[in-house]
Amino acid sequence: MDIKLKITDREGKRHEVDAPTDMALNLMEVMHMNEIAPEGTIGVCGGMAMCASCQCYISSNDIDLPEMQMEEEAMLSEAFYVKENSRLGCQIPITEDLDGLEVTLAPES
Amino acid sequence: MIKTDILIIGAGPTGLFTVFEAGLLKLKCHLIDGLPQPGGQLAELYPKKPIYDIPGYPEVSAAGLVDNLMDQIKPFQPGFTLGEKATDLKKLENGNFLVTTDEGTEHEAPIVAIAGGLGSFEPRKPVLENLDFYEKRGVHYMVKNPQEFEGQDIVIAGGGDSALDWSIVLADIASKVTLIHRRNEFRGALESVDRVKELKDMGKIDLITPAEITAIQGKEKVEALSIQKNDTKEEFNLPTDHFIPLFGLSPKLGPIADWGLEIEKNAIKVDNSLDYQTNIPGIYAIGDVNTYPGKLKLILCGFHEATMMCQSAYQRIHPDKKYVMKYTTVGGVTGFDGSKKQAPKAVVKSLD
Numbered sequence: 001m002d003i004k005l006k007i008t009d010r011e012g013k014r015h016e017v018d019a020p021t022d023m024a025l026n027l028m029e030v031m032h033m034n035e036i037a038p039e040g041t042i043g044v045c046g047g048m049a050m051c052a053s054c055q056c057y058i059s060s061n062d063i064d065l066p067e068m069q070m071e072e073e074a075m076l077s078e079a080f081y082v083k084e085n086s087r088l089g090c091q092i093p094i095t096e097d098l099d100g101l102e103v104t105l106a107p108e109s
Numbered sequence: 110m111i112k113t114d115i116l117i118i119g120a121g122p123t124g125l126f127t128v129f130e131a132g133l134l135k136l137k138c139h140l141i142d143g144l145p146q147p148g149g150q151l152a153e154l155y156p157k158k159p160i161y162d163i164p165g166y167p168e169v170s171a172a173g174l175v176d177n178l179m180d181q182i183k184p185f186q187p188g189f190t191l192g193e194k195a196t197d198l199k200k201l202e203n204g205n206f207l208v209t210t211d212e213g214t215e216h217e218a219p220i221v222a223i224a225g226g227l228g229s230f231e232p233r234k235p236v237l238e239n240l241d242f243y244e245k246r247g248v249h250y251m252v253k254n255p256q257e258f259e260g261q262d263i264v265i266a267g268g269g270d271s272a273l274d275w276s277i278v279l280a281d282i283a284s285k286v287t288l289i290h291r292r293n294e295f296r297g298a299l300e301s302v303d304r305v306k307e308l309k310d311m312g313k314i315d316l317i318t319p320a321e322i323t324a325i326q327g328k329e330k331v332e333a334l335s336i337q338k339n340d341t342k343e344e345f346n347l348p349t350d351h352f353i354p355l356f357g358l359s360p361k362l363g364p365i366a367d368w369g370l371e372i373e374k375n376a377i378k379v380d381n382s383l384d385y386q387t388n389i390p391g392i393y394a395i396g397d398v399n400t401y402p403g404k405l406k407l408i409l410c411g412f413h414e415a416t417m418m419c420q421s422a423y424q425r426i427h428p429d430k431k432y433v434m435k436y437t438t439v440g441g442v443t444g445f446d447g448s449k450k451q452a453p454k455a456v457v458k459s460l461d
Contacts, residue, residue, distance in 0.1 A: 038375060039375045040227070040362065040375030040376070044227060048155060050154055050155065051359060074269075074296040077268055077290075077294070078267065078291075078356050078357060080235060109236070
C-alpha cells in the first residue's frame with residue numbers, strides 16, 4: 001500500500017507525494033526519488049546517518065516515529081539548524097503508520 | 110612539475126583501481142586527493158563499515174578494501190599528491206593538461222581522469238555572524254601545524270573524534286584549551302573520551318557542556334566568544350586567541366565545477382556508450398562523480414568505468430598502436446618495479 005506524505009522543500013514549496021511501504025524505503029530516499037532537493041544536496045552519505053543532509057523538521061504531532069538510535073542522536077548533536085523536532089530522514093523507514101506525515105526539509109549546511 | 114600518463118583526481122576506490130587497469134596497459138598514474146590519506150569516503154567517513162556488494166567479497170570493511178586496493182596497485186608505483194586539492198586545469202600547447210593544486214603543486218599529463226566521488230571534503234561551518242571575516246584571523250577549520258598554537262588560548266567546538274583528538278594534542282601545546290559541545294555526550298573512540306576526561310580532571314582541558322557558541326567577538330581578530338549554556342541558559346564571554354570549530358566534513362563538487370565540463374545534477378556528464386569521456390577530449394570522469402542515463406553510484410560500477418576509460422586513454426596516448434587485451438590469468442601482472450606475478454605452469458607428467 002502507498003501512503004501520502006506532505007513535504008515542504010527548502011524553498012518553502014509544498015509537495016504531496018505517494019510513498020510505497022513495501023520497498024524498504026526511508027524518508028530520505030522518498031525525498032530523493034521525488035527530487036525534493038537537488039542531487040548532491042540530500043542523502044549525501046547514502047543513508048548512514050553521517051551527514052545530516054536529510055535533516056527535516058517533523059510537523060505532525062499525532063504520528064509515532066521510531067525512536068532515535070544512538071547514531072542519529074550523535075549526528076544531530078553536531079548538525080546545524082537543529083530544532084526540538086529535528087530527525088534524519090534516512091533513519092525513518094516508510095511504514096503504514098506514517099500515512100499523512102508532514103515534514104519540512106532543513107536548510108543545507 | 111610532476112609528469113605522468115594518467116593524472117587521477119581523487120584517490121577513492123575508483124581512482125585507486127584505475128592505477129591497476131592503467132598499469133596493465135603500461136601507463137603510469139599519479140593521484141591527487143584533498144584528504145591526507147588514500148581511500149576517499151571509505152577512509153574518511155566509514156572505515157569500519159562492512160561492504161557487501163564487492164564482487165567476490167561476501168563482506169569486506171571499507172578500510173580493508175582500501176588496503177587491498179593499495180596492495181593490488183603497488184607494483185605499478187603510483188605517485189600521490191595528498192592533502193592538496195586540485196583547483197586549476199589548463200590545456201597546454203603540447204596538448205597536455207596542467208593541473209595545479211591549492212598548494213601550488215603542478216602536474217602535467219595527456220589524460221586526466223576525474224574520480225572525485227562526491228567532491229572535495231569541505232569543513233562544515235557553524236552558523237555564526239561574520240564567520241568569514243574571522244577566517245585567517247583566529248578561526249581555523251583544521252589543525253595543520255599544532256605548534257602554531259604554542260602558548261595561545263584556544264577554544265575547540267564539536268563532539269566527534271577530531272574535536273576530542275585535537276583537544277588532547279593541543280592540551281600539551283596551547284596555554285589553555287577549552288572544549289565546547291552542545292551535549293554532555295561525545296561521540297568518539299572510547300580511549301579519546303577517557304583521555305579527555307583525565308585531562309579535564311588534571312585541569313588541562315576546560316570542558317563546557319552542554320553549550321552553544323552564539324557569537325564571535327573581536328575588532329581585528331578573534332578576541333572572545335559568546336557562549337550560552339544549554340541547560341541553565343546562562344550567557345557569558347570567554348576570551349580566546351583562536352576558535353577551532355570541528356563539525357566534520359561535507360563533500361562539495363568545488364573547483365572542478367569551473368573547468369568547463371558539462372555538469373548535470375551536481376555530477377559530470379560523460380559518454381557511457383563508449384569510454385566515460387567528458388565533453389573535453391582527454392578528460393574522463395569515473396565513479397560517483399559522473400552521470401549518465403541509468404547511473405548507479407556503486408563501487409563496482411566505478412571499477413568497470415575505470416577499466417573502459419583506461420582502454421580509451423591508451424588509444425589517445427598511442428593512436429598508432431592496436432591494443433590486444435590479455436587476461437591476467439594468461440599474461441600475469443608485470444609491475445613497473447620489476448615484479449612479476451604469473452600463474453604457475455601446469456605440471457605435465459606421466460603417472461607411471
